[in-house]
Amino acid sequence: MADAQPIWNRPARGARGPAPSHSRAEIVAAAIAIADADGLPAVSMRAVAAKLGTAAGGLYRYLSSRDDLLDLMTDRAVGELEPYHDTSGDWLDHLVALGRAQLDLHRRHPWLADVIQRPSAVGPHALSFFDRCLGVLAPLDAPTSAKFEAIALMTGTVVLFSRSAATGPNPFAGLDPTAHPHLAAALANPSDPGRQDLFDHALRGLLRGLLTP
Amino acid sequence: MADAQPIWNRPARGARGPAPSHSRAEIVAAAIAIADADGLPAVSMRAVAAKLGTAAGGLYRYLSSRDDLLDLMTDRAVGELEPYHDTSGDWLDHLVALGRAQLDLHRRHPWLADVIQRPSAVGPHALSFFDRCLGVLAPLDAPTSAKFEAIALMTGTVVLFSRSAATGPNPFAGLDPTAHPHLAAALANPSDPGRQDLFDHALRGLLRGLLTP
DNA sequence: TGTAAACTGCGAACCACGTTCACGGTTTTA
DNA sequence: TAAAACCGTGAACGTGGTTCGCAGTTTACA
CATH class of the missing domain: 1.10.357 (Tetracycline Repressor; domain 2)
Incomplete structure (x- = not known):
């Protein structure tokens, strides 16, 4: 119930309690590094947390789901256009x-x-x-x-x-020329x-x- | 090692043994029905198997992976154009x-x-x-x-x-008109x-x- | 100043998923 | 008739996202 708003309108942290060891920006940077190196499927909560030296569950202090993380990654990358x-x-x-x-x-x-x-x-x-x-x-x-x-x-x-x-x-390996004449001719x-x-x-x-x- | 070829070039079954209770076409039809009704994430091996009244592991007698199933679903749907x-x-x-x-x-x-x-x-x-x-x-x-x-x-x-x-x-809810003047004007x-x-x-x-x- | 509330990181646990495997039963081949 | 190949079943494994309780820490407020 805490995330009726999209993640960009949600505050990063509250007022009380100890200072967080990490930040959304740091988490997103780690996730992007993993995605650049090993592809999107490698971006698991556990992998991102491990890269930050923390536990997987702890990431949910900063984000409310993996989809949130993907959203943040996306927008941060798009920001490189500026x-x-x-x-x-x-x-x-x-x-x-x-x-x-x-x-x-x-x-x-x-x-x-x-x-x-x-x-x-x-x-x-x-x-x-x-x-x-x-x-x-x-x-x-x-x-x-x-x-x-x-x-x-x-x-x-x-x-x-x-x-x-x-x-x-190309995915056109070993196709039947008689079944697809125009495609065969084009290739x-x-x-x-x-x-x-x-x-x-x-x-x-x-x-x-x-x-x- | 049995699926070096894409699934379309692989035979459906061998020669010996009892007749299979199902077929690739039947499995694909069940999967498409689930996807149409509840979306792609609902197409799990267990859900497809349940719709056919069988066990999840048994589907691997007909396909070698969930990706194969998605491939078959895709091509079957595209076939509706003919x-x-x-x-x-x-x-x-x-x-x-x-x-x-x-x-x-x-x-x-x-x-x-x-x-x-x-x-x-x-x-x-x-x-x-x-x-x-x-x-x-x-x-x-x-x-x-x-x-x-x-x-x-x-x-x-x-x-x-x-x-x-x-x-x-639309995803343009509550945007800042001063930050995005052209977008605001267009909307x-x-x-x-x-x-x-x-x-x-x-x-x-x-x-x-x-x-x- | 002291106490309660709110927050922190952590690890264990839950559940769903794709996939594998051993098993007993069935059909074909030799 | 015996061996080989195939069938469906159910349990299990590993991985993934996510939740939860715990102990410790910082802030707000009386």
């Missing part, structure tokens, strides 16, 4: 640059793709990012709903490319252009298609 | 129609969004769907990589809309056009932007 420098020039260039920064962030923290979609993970830094994108789009005359979709799908594109970079060999000719600016090109096309009449 | 009727007319209209069918599928099985991204979930029906999309795009003169991205992002759009329909109230004027064809419009814009020079 500070945002000033807006100038074309909105499309600017938004693509924001998307590329987001992609870099996801490459640094591959676990982000697995936690970022949960609604509870929208924290203050995520709001700042969202607000920033809307600011870039402000001079554009497009319906608000279209701008919302565009930003959401930009993140979707980031997740897509981040995941495809982290995945192993036959490796007409990949420069893999470098594939992301830029895709994101540009997406945004232009979504925000241009 | 049969595909003949191609005719504009490629864009056709692809949007495929996307809408995909969205209907995700509304019927909201848990799909949480399992569809895993690489191991690409089964024969998913390959058929992919091949079908490529067939629709065949007359189009665009690089293969662009077509792949477009199809992947189409699925991303479906997941986005499916999730936003399933999510509760102030409810300029939502008809929520009906929002998906169609977004998907059209996305595909056109991605596949048009």
Whole structure:
């Protein structure tokens, strides 16, 4: 009953009692270090507590659930996108640059793709990012709903490319060419252009298609 | 060591011994029923086994892990998209129609969004769907990589809309207007056009932007 | 100043989960 | 007919999130 509010609006500690040995920031940092090194499944309460030299149950003095921890991790990582420098020039260039920064962030923290979609993970830094994108789009005359979709799908594109970079060999091993003729034909000719600016090109096309009449 | 192959290439049973009381199809149907009713976390081995009136350990005669079960569930659900009727007319209209069918599928099985991204979930029906999309795009003169991205992002759009329909109230409750001015302004004027064809419009814009020079 | 309330870290415990295993019974192969 | 392969069962293992009681510590208040 103590957490009717999301964790960002909850105070870290009360007034009485001894000073805590740790802090939310310290716990979140340890959890992110584990996730960066060994992946999200390795982020167990016991592992995080062990990295801090404490017991698992003690973490619940600082958070009320593992989901809270994931939310804090997410928003802290998103905070690495700041500070945002000033807006100038074309909105499309600017938004693509924001998307590329987001992609870099996801490459640094591959676990982000697995936690970022949960609604509870929208924290203050995520709001700042969202607000920033809307600011870039402000001079554009497009319906608000279209701008919302565009930003959401930009993140979707980031997740897509981040995941495809982290995945192993393609899942099309040993498929039947007669059953899937078009797929076989497409895989036959490796007409990949420069893999470098594939992301830029895709994101540009997406945004232009979504925000241009 | 028995499952070096993905589960679709593994035989269901051996030659000797008594006839099995169940089948993979029956198990998958029970699991899907549970997921549809109570969500993906409710799909535990024990719950699926209980619905079949058997013990949890017995399921491992048919599958080798819970991930296998999720893979089978995914591909079976994707199979509901078939049969595909003949191609005719504009490629864009056709692809949007495929996307809408995909969205209907995700509304019927909201848990799909949480399992569809895993690489191991690409089964024969998913390959058929992919091949079908490529067939629709065949007359189009665009690089293969662009077509792949477009199809992947189409699925991303479906997941986005499916999730936003399933999510509760918006996560922008009680935000600080001074900290996020653009966001507050955007939320102030409810300029939502008809929520009906929002998906169609977004998907059209996305595909056109991605596949048009 | 003293006492009660609120807080701290700690460890044991609970429960659910995925998975394994030995067992007795059943069907096929040789 | 005997051996081999398979079946379902139920108990068990290990791990995970979470709860709880305990003893010690700090603050608020009379």
